[in-house]
Amino acid sequence: MEKNAKIFVAGVYGMVGSAIKRILIEKGYSNIVGHSSGELNLTRQTDVENFFKSERPDYVFISAAKVGGIYANSTYPAEFIYNNLQIQNNIIHSSYVFRVKKLLFLGSSCIYPKFAQQPIKEDYLLDGKLEPTNEAYAIAKIAGVKMCEFYNKQFHTNFISAMPTNLYGEGDNYNAMNAHVIPALIRRIHEAKITGAKEVVIWGTGKPLREFLYVDDLADACIFLMNEYLSNETINVGSGQEVSILDLAKTIQKVVNYSGNLIFDSSKPDGTPRKLLDTYRLQSLGWKPNTKLEEGLKIAYDDFIKGNIRY
Numbered sequence: 001m002e003k004n005a006k007i008f009v010a011g012v013y014g015m016v017g018s019a020i021k022r023i024l025i026e027k028g029y030s031n032i033v034g035h036s037s038g039e040l041n042l043t044r045q046t047d048v049e050n051f052f053k054s055e056r057p058d059y060v061f062i063s064a065a066k067v068g069g070i071y072a073n074s075t076y077p078a079e080f081i082y083n084n085l086q087i088q089n090n091i092i093h094s095s096y097v098f099r100v101k102k103l104l105f106l107g108s109s110c111i112y113p114k115f116a117q118q119p120i121k122e123d124y125l126l127d128g129k130l131e132p133t134n135e136a137y138a139i140a141k142i143a144g145v146k147m148c149e150f151y152n153k154q155f156h157t158n159f160i161s162a163m164p165t166n167l168y169g170e171g172d173n174y175n176a177m178n179a180h181v182i183p184a185l186i187r188r189i190h191e192a193k194i195t196g197a198k199e200v201v202i203w204g205t206g207k208p209l210r211e212f213l214y215v216d217d218l219a220d221a222c223i224f225l226m227n228e229y230l231s232n233e234t235i236n237v238g239s240g241q242e243v244s245i246l247d248l249a250k251t252i253q254k255v256v257n258y259s260g261n262l263i264f265d266s267s268k269p270d271g272t273p274r275k276l277l278d279t280y281r282l283q284s285l286g287w288k289p290n291t292k293l294e295e296g297l298k299i300a301y302d303d304f305i306k307g308n309i310r311y
Contacts, residue, residue: 069180115129255297
C-alpha cells in the first residue's frame with residue numbers, strides 16, 4: 001500500500017478496527033477513513049454505495065461485524081446472520097464496483113468444523129459440521145470468504161481473507177452476558193478483588209486448550225498481508241501458542257493481583273477440548289506476533305482499569 005493511499009477501515013471504532021487504524025498510523029499511513037455505525041450504516045446498500053462513490057478508497061479492511069459470545073450468538077442468530085451478510089456483501093460488492101485496489105476480509109476461526117483435526121489448517125474449511133452455538137455467525141463469515149474467492153475468479157479482483165484466532169486487547173467487550181473468555185475473566189477476577197470475594201468460580205475443568213492473539217498483532221498481520229499476500233487462498237492468523245483455561249485464569253489472577261481462590265466447576269461444560277490454528281502459511285511469509293500473553297494481558301487490564309472498554 002502506498003503511504004498516501006486512501007484506506008477505508010470498516011468498523012474503525014471496534015476493537016479490531018481501532019487497532020488497525022492505530023498500527024497504520026504507526027507505520028506512516030495517514031489517509032484513513034472510517035465512520036461509526038451512526039454515521040454510516042453498513043447494512044444499507046445505498047449508504048455504502050454512496051460512501052464509496054464519494055470517498056473512492058484505494059484499500060479496504062473489513063473489520064466491521066456483529067459479534068458476541070455464546071449467549072448472544074445462541075439468542076440472536078437471525079440478527080447475526082443478517083447483519084453480517086449485509087455488511088460484507090455491501091462492502092465487497094462496492095469495492096468491486098468502485099475498483100478498490102485490494103481488500104482484506106476478516107473472518108473468524110469459528111468458520112472451521114467443530115471437530116476439525118488440530119492444528120486447524122485452512123484446507124479444513126467446509127469439511128465438517130460447525131459449532132451449533134455460533135453457526136449463524138460462522139455461515140455468514142464463510143459466505144464472505146467465498147464471495148471474495150468468487151469475485152477474484154470472475155472479476156479478477158484482489159480480495160484476500162484472513163482468519164484470526166481468539167483475540168483480546170485494548171477496547172475489548174466486557175459485557176457480562178456476551179464477553180469472550182479473557183475479558184470475562186478479567187472483569188470477574190477484578191470485581192472479586194474489589195469486593196473482597198474469597199473465590200471466583202469458573203465453568204469447566206480448566207483443561208481445554210485455547211490460542212489467543214493480542215489485537216495489535218492481528219492489526220500488524222493484516223497490514224503485512226495487504227502488502228505481501230496475493231493468493232486467493234484463505235490464511236490463518238494466530239500466535240501458534242496454546243494455553244489451558246486453568247493457566248490463563250492463573251495468569252489473569254496474577255495480572256489483576258487477586259489473592260483469592262479460583263474454583264473450577266467440573267459439572268459445567270468444557271466446550272471443545274482444543275482449538276489451535278495452523279499458521280504455517282503466514283509464518284512462511286515471514287510474519288510472527290510480537291506480544292507475549294502476559295504482556296498483552298497487562299495492557300488489556302490497564303485499558304479495563306482506565307475505562308476504555310465496551311459493555
